[in-house]
Amino acid sequence: MAQKKANGGHRSQAANPEPSSHTVQRLQASQHSASKELFSRFAQDIARLTGKPIAFIIAVLMVLIWGLTGPLFHYSDTWQLVINTSTTIITFLMVFLIQHTQNRDTMALQVKLAELIIAVRGAHNRLATAEDLTEEELEQLHKEYCTKADATRHTLEERRGGKEKG
Numbered sequence: 558m559a560q561k562k563a564n565g566g567h568r569s570q571a572a573n574p575e576p577s578s579h580t581v582q583r584l585q586a587s588q589h590s591a592s593k594e595l596f597s598r599f600a601q602d603i604a605r606l607t608g609k610p611i612a613f614i615i616a617v618l619m620v621l622i623w624g625l626t627g628p629l630f631h632y633s634d635t636w637q638l639v640i641n642t643s644t645t646i647i648t649f650l651m652v653f654l655i656q657h658t659q660n661r662d663t664m665a666l667q668v669k670l671a672e673l674i675i676a677v678r679g680a681h682n683r684l685a686t687a688e689d690l691t692e693e694e695l696e697q698l699h700k701e702y703c704t705k706a707d708a709t710r711h712t713l714e715e716r717r718g719g720k721e722k723g
Contacts, residue, residue: 597661604658607651 606612623640630636671685687698 597657600654600657601661603654 667688674680674685
């Protein structure tokens with residue numbers, strides 16, 4: 558009570574050390590960023606490991622072991638359920654890991670291509686962000702570049718044809 562009166566009716570900061578909403582947001586963003594980074598590293602490591610020949614060999618061995626145990630379990634429904642459930646769960650989880658690594662790799666490739674496009678004189682810088690265009694805009698751009706490629710091929714053929722005749 559005495560402390561309440563001394564502070565003009567307000568509780569002291571020490572008695573109620575609540576973080577500001579800005580601090581809470583920064584902390585949440587930091588935790589979110591850390592969990593995203595952890596997942597990203599995990600996904601990359603798993604994708605790298607499962608892409609090695611040893612992973613394929615292990616998978617084949619698991620299926621062979623399962624197949625060879627069929628007579629032992631009299632090819633029961635439970636025996637079949639083991640392989641079906643296992644492969645379904647593994648496939649389900651791998652889809653998300655593969656998609657994550659694919660998205661990351663695609664974005665890295667887009668950044669590299671954008672850097673090259675921007676660095677080359679005469680290049681159309683609008684192409685550096687072509688991945689952000691709508692489907693219709695991409696189709697139109699594709700048609701334009703097909704037309705340009707045909708015109709260039711025609712010009713080259715004319716030049717080559719003129720040199721061969723001369």
